[in-house]
Amino acid sequence: MLDQAVLDALGLNATSTTVSPHGGSGFSSTYKVTSGEKKYFLKTGRDDDARVMFAGEYASLNAINDVDPTLCPRAHAHGSLEATPGSHFLVTDFLDFQSSSGGPSLAQKLAKLHTTPAPSEGKFGFxxxxxxxxxxxxxxxxxxxxxxxFAQNRLAFILKQNEAANGSDPGLRTLVERTIEHVVPSLLGKLDGKITPVVVHGDLWSGNASVGSGQAFDPSACYAHSEYELGIMKMFGGFGGQFMKEYHALVPKTEPVEEYEDRVTLYELYHHLNHNALFGGSYRSGAVSIMKRLLATYESEANL
Known part of the structure; x- marks a missing residue:
C-alpha cells in the first residue's frame, strides 16, 4: 500500500495505484509506482540524512531537467511519509532505458547542459x-x-568529513591545506571572471548514467565550472575517448588548455577524498598521490 503522503503529492487514487520494489540503492529503498499509464520512481529512507538527500536530489533533477528534459527525470515531490514517522520520500519520473534511436547522445546532452548559463547571475553555488x-x-x-x-565548499569541507569519519590525520590535513593554498589559486584563480557557472550533474559516473539511452540519474548538482563534472568521470571511467571527443567538439577545453588535465585531476581529487570519508581503504593513497603530483608543479609556481 502506497503511503498517503505520496498519493496526495501525486494526486493519485490508492485503488488504482500499485507499488512494487524496483532496483536497489545503498542509501534508500526504491520502488516503481504505476497508476494507469503513469509510471513513477519512488525512493524512501529514514532519518534526517534521507530528508536532506531527497531535497537535494529534487532540486538537482529539476535544475537539470529545466535545461534538458531528456537528460534526467523530472522530480515531482519530496516530503515526509505519514505512516512511518521519521521517514521521507522522493518521487520522480520512471526511466525506461531504451536506445536514443537517433536522438541526441549523452555527450551532446551533457554539452548542452554545460553551455547553458546557470540562473545564478554569474555566481557559483546552489x-x-x-x-x-x-x-x-x-x-x-x-x-x-x-x-x-571549490577550495572552501569542496576541499576544506571534505577534509573535515574525512577527519570526522577516520579520525585525526595530520599528514592528510597538511596536504589538503597546501593544495588549497597553492594549487587551487594557481589552477583555478586565473579562471575567476572568465568562466560562466553552469549546472553540473555532480556525480556523473558510469553507474549513474546510461550512455545508450542518453540518460542520467542520481545527480548532486551545483552551479559550477563545467570541467568540474569531468573529475568523477575520469576517476571511474566508462565513457571512453569517443564520448569525450564528441563532448569537447561542443564544449572546448577551458583556457589555458595546457592546464586542462591538471584541472580535471584537481576536481578528481575531491572524489577520492569523498570516497575516503565514506569507505576508507585505498582512496586515501589515491588522494595523496594526486596532491603530491600537483604540489610538485604548482606549489613551486605559487612561490615564484
Whole structure:
C-alpha cells in the first residue's frame, strides 16, 4: 500500500495505484509506482540524512531537467511519509532505458547542459544542500569566485568529513591545506571572471548514467565550472575517448588548455577524498598521490 503522503503529492487514487520494489540503492529503498499509464520512481529512507538527500536530489533533477528534459527525470515531490514517522520520500519520473534511436547522445546532452548559463547571475553555488553518495555538500553562500567555492565548499569541507569519519590525520590535513593554498589559486584563480557557472550533474559516473539511452540519474548538482563534472568521470571511467571527443567538439577545453588535465585531476581529487570519508581503504593513497603530483608543479609556481 502506497503511503498517503505520496498519493496526495501525486494526486493519485490508492485503488488504482500499485507499488512494487524496483532496483536497489545503498542509501534508500526504491520502488516503481504505476497508476494507469503513469509510471513513477519512488525512493524512501529514514532519518534526517534521507530528508536532506531527497531535497537535494529534487532540486538537482529539476535544475537539470529545466535545461534538458531528456537528460534526467523530472522530480515531482519530496516530503515526509505519514505512516512511518521519521521517514521521507522522493518521487520522480520512471526511466525506461531504451536506445536514443537517433536522438541526441549523452555527450551532446551533457554539452548542452554545460553551455547553458546557470540562473545564478554569474555566481557559483546552489540553493540546496546536495549529497554525493551520502556526503552532504554545502553549496552556499554563493560566490563569484569559483576558486573560493571549490577550495572552501569542496576541499576544506571534505577534509573535515574525512577527519570526522577516520579520525585525526595530520599528514592528510597538511596536504589538503597546501593544495588549497597553492594549487587551487594557481589552477583555478586565473579562471575567476572568465568562466560562466553552469549546472553540473555532480556525480556523473558510469553507474549513474546510461550512455545508450542518453540518460542520467542520481545527480548532486551545483552551479559550477563545467570541467568540474569531468573529475568523477575520469576517476571511474566508462565513457571512453569517443564520448569525450564528441563532448569537447561542443564544449572546448577551458583556457589555458595546457592546464586542462591538471584541472580535471584537481576536481578528481575531491572524489577520492569523498570516497575516503565514506569507505576508507585505498582512496586515501589515491588522494595523496594526486596532491603530491600537483604540489610538485604548482606549489613551486605559487612561490615564484
Amino acid at each position: 540553493p540546496a544542500t546536495t549529497c554525493c553518495g551520502s556526503t552532504p555538500q554545502p553549496n552556499e553562500p554563493y560566490t563569484t569566485s569559483w576558486a573560493q567555492f
